[in-house]
Amino acid sequence: MGTSQEQWRLLRDRAQSQEPSGPRLLVGAGSCGQAVGALEVAAELRKGIEKLGLRVAVVESGCTGMCYGAVQVTLLGDGVPATYSSITPSNASASLAAILKKQTLSFSPEAFLWSSDSQNGLPGVNSIPFLAGQRRILLERCGLLDPEDILDAVRHGAYGALAGILTEGNPSQVIAIVKESGLVGRGGAYFPVAVKWEGCRAAPGEPKYLVVNAEEGEPGIFKDRHLMEGNPHGLLEGMLIAAYAAGSSRGFLFVNGEAKLSFQRLSRAVDQARSVGLIGKRILGSDFSFEVELRQGSGGFVLGEETALLESIEGRRAMPRVRPPFPVESGLWGKPTVINNVETLSNVPALIGQGAGWFQTLGTGKVHGTKLFGLSGNVARPGVAEVELGRTLRDLIFSLGGGVAGGAGLKAVLLGGPSGSLIPPQELDLPLEPGGKFPLGSGGVVALDDHCSILDIAHTLIRFNANESCGKCTPCREGTARMAAMIARLEQGRVPSTVSDEIENLSEVVRLASLCGLGQAAPYSVLSGLRYFPET
Amino acid sequence: MTTESQEDQILRVLQIFPREQTYLLPALQKVQEELSYLPLWALDSVSEYIRVPKSEVYGVATHYPELRLRCPGRRLIRVCTGVSCRVKGSLEVLRTLAEDLKVRPGETRADGEVTLEEVGCCFVCSVAPVLEVDGVFKGRVQSLSAASLVDDSKGA
Numbered sequence: 001m002g003t004s005q006e007q008w009r010l011l012r013d014r015a016q017s018q019e020p021s022g023p024r025l026l027v028g029a030g031s032c033g034q035a036v037g038a039l040e041v042a043a044e045l046r047k048g049i050e051k052l053g054l055r056v057a058v059v060e061s062g063c064t065g066m067c068y069g070a071v072q073v074t075l076l077g078d079g080v081p082a083t084y085s086s087i088t089p090s091n092a093s094a095s096l097a098a099i100l101k102k103q104t105l106s107f108s109p110e111a112f113l114w115s116s117d118s119q120n121g122l123p124g125v126n127s128i129p130f131l132a133g134q135r136r137i138l139l140e141r142c143g144l145l146d147p148e149d150i151l152d153a154v155r156h157g158a159y160g161a162l163a164g165i166l167t168e169g170n171p172s173q174v175i176a177i178v179k180e181s182g183l184v185g186r187g188g189a190y191f192p193v194a195v196k197w198e199g200c201r202a203a204p205g206e207p208k209y210l211v212v213n214a215e216e217g218e219p220g221i222f223k224d225r226h227l228m229e230g231n232p233h234g235l236l237e238g239m240l241i242a243a244y245a246a247g248s249s250r251g252f253l254f255v256n257g258e259a260k261l262s263f264q265r266l267s268r269a270v271d272q273a274r275s276v277g278l279i280g281k282r283i284l285g286s287d288f289s290f291e292v293e294l295r296q297g298s299g300g301f302v303l304g305e306e307t308a309l310l311e312s313i314e315g316r317r318a319m320p321r322v323r324p325p326f327p328v329e330s331g332l333w334g335k336p337t338v339i340n341n342v343e344t345l346s347n348v349p350a351l352i353g354q355g356a357g358w359f360q361t362l363g364t365g366k367v368h369g370t371k372l373f374g375l376s377g378n379v380a381r382p383g384v385a386e387v388e389l390g391r392t393l394r395d396l397i398f399s400l401g402g403g404v405a406g407g408a409g410l411k412a413v414l415l416g417g418p419s420g421s422l423i424p425p426q427e428l429d430l431p432l433e434p435g436g437k438f439p440l441g442s443g444g445v446v447a448l449d450d451h452c453s454i455l456d457i458a459h460t461l462i463r464f465n466a467n468e469s470c471g472k473c474t475p476c477r478e479g480t481a482r483m484a485a486m487i488a489r490l491e492q493g494r495v496p497s498t499v500s501d502e503i504e505n506l507s508e509v510v511r512l513a514s515l516c517g518l519g520q521a522a523p524y525s526v527l528s529g530l531r532y533f534p535e536t
Numbered sequence: 537m538t539t540e541s542q543e544d545q546i547l548r549v550l551q552i553f554p555r556e557q558t559y560l561l562p563a564l565q566k567v568q569e570e571l572s573y574l575p576l577w578a579l580d581s582v583s584e585y586i587r588v589p590k591s592e593v594y595g596v597a598t599h600y601p602e603l604r605l606r607c608p609g610r611r612l613i614r615v616c617t618g619v620s621c622r623v624k625g626s627l628e629v630l631r632t633l634a635e636d637l638k639v640r641p642g643e644t645r646a647d648g649e650v651t652l653e654e655v656g657c658c659f660v661c662s663v664a665p666v667l668e669v670d671g672v673f674k675g676r677v678q679s680l681s682a683a684s685l686v687d688d689s690k691g692a
Contacts, residue, residue, distance in 0.1 A: 315561065
């Protein structure tokens with residue numbers, strides 16, 4: 001056992017010395033890619049390579065966020081990586097020769113190099129509209145490294161920020177940096193991160209817990225999955241830094257039950273981190289010890305509510321707790337507990353590595369950093385995009401997303417899933433930031449074209465809220481079900497003239513009197529639908 | 537070798553968990569993985585092993601949408617009808633599947649061969665519309681070919 005500095009140097013040297021020598025083909029095999037044949041593409045590539053007698057490794061990677069281009073294949077080798085979209089099991093082996101030579105490919109209309117320059121007819125990254133408008137920090141490594149190899153992550157810079165603070169930092173320094181940066185949580189509530197960590201550190205009681213909320217369960221959002229599948233070590237490093245700052249020695253990584261691939265890749269990442277001394281006792285030879293346990297959910301929207309998550313870990317039904325006391329004072333088993341979202345923690349390594357000043361250059365004057373958004377619905381290029389806070393829905397849907405698929409008109413945008421709002425086209429230029437006119441939720445953006453019925457969408461959303469209501473408090477349990485029934489009557493056209501007023505009144509009760517944030521936000525979609533689309 | 541009874545099988549798989557309430561959900565998940573659902577007798581076994589009252593075990597088992605108290609069909613087909621999939625035609629996929637498989641959404645066919653369900657979101661919205669066939673996601677599904685996707689993975 002040496003000092004942290006020596007141990008870190010040994011790990012980095014090991015990562016460098018074991019760097020694969022030959023070219024590698026990374027197949028975008030996130031859950032999105034796998035749903036459209038990524039594993040079959042990988043198998044075809046391996047077959048083709050064997051037939052040609054080449055020494056090229058095929059690796060199942062995460063998704064770059066360009067789900068619309070799935071299945072993507074990326075060549076890593078000499079020089080900058082080259083990515084090819086629209087590879088299918090049937091054209092995979094035919095594309096092999098061109099990919100290995102970084103040449104253009106007729107059936108891959110979107111092929112590009114991850115650099116500003118073009119080469120061999122392959123354009124640079126700036127001519128790909130989906131990428132050119134992004135500021136990729138959290139997504140930087142997604143799709144470009146092997147998520148099942150910790151040494152590959154270390155070669156890309158993972159755990160460097162952690163090693164730095166363990167070598168020459170202390171918890172108060174970390175908290176000070178995060179406080180100065182103004183980082184707020186990315187799970188939907190946008191609460192200052194440093195306040196939680198500091199509160200937990202100061203609260204009496206041991207052990208202190210850190211819970212990673214990877215229970216991403218808001219329909220229309222899938223960005224945490226991209227981070228966990230594409231760069232699991234980025235999350236683990238953020239988690240370790242958070243635990244160090246908050247004085248926590250035990251953690252739970254709670255992953256959504258439907259996110260099986262995230263769970264697999266995180267399990268493997270945790271095992272590997274433990275085996276190289278980055279999780280467990282005396283991490284990298286320092287005084288900091290942290291043990292983590294992985295848990296899986298079994299569905300249920302309410303499980304993502306942080307205190308319901310604690311109830312579930314304790315072995316009960318997932319139902320929110322009354323606050324105060326807040327979890328930082330009395331959380332898991334009554335001990336001080338920090339609960340952070342995946343995207344929040346994935347922000348931490350770069351922030352600590354590059355400093356609060358750098359972080360403040362991102363975003364708007366009020367809120368800093370980037371935000372991940374999931375684009376889906378009737379958008380031409382669905383996927384996950386990372387942009388600075390303060391960009392607009394118009395940027396996301398038209399500049400990045402390529403507008404409405406199939407040339408139809410845009411009727412509305414659903415922002416923030418079932419707790420979100422239905423936004424009319426005339427409001428697309430508002431900056432996307434916490435505290436703005438429309439709540440961001442956790443970043444789900446669903447484009448709805450001319451053919452959609454706003455009533456059907458509002459009905460789907462309120463029915464979802466009613467189904468998923470845990471039943472603990474009356475306003476949400478009864479209110480959401482009644483609202484769903486009223487919308488059903490509107491849909492059937494059996495409407496007394498007062499029904500819209502009734503819905504608004506009931507919405508107010510549900511919004512004000514529900515116990516947790518999910519109940520309080522449940523009426524937004526219906527209210528915004530009634531307000532902006534009165535003709536429906 | 538004598539065949540192990542299902543009761544013994546469940547008692548054996550529960551051994552990996554410490555007998556603490558925090559392992560109630562993991563224990564139920566494990567049992568469901570073994571039996572494909574949670575029969576009442578298995579809830580009793582979990583109650584005895586984890587040392588949590590039966591009423592509470594039942595409460596937890598009925599709380600989580602992914603836990604099943606009824607045996608699903610041999611094939612489990614789920615169609616996402618969340619907003620993103622809906623606007624990309626998932627209701628049509630659901631209708632076609634119900635007709636082709638001769639089973640109503642939310643039900644198991646009388647011969648126990650297949651269960652068809654709607655699901656609120658599969659969280660792979662970027663490749664909508666999405667089907668889940670025996671735990672495997674299939675994206676960008678066309679309603680015309682939905683039934684063939686189900687056939688393809690038969691026995692897989």
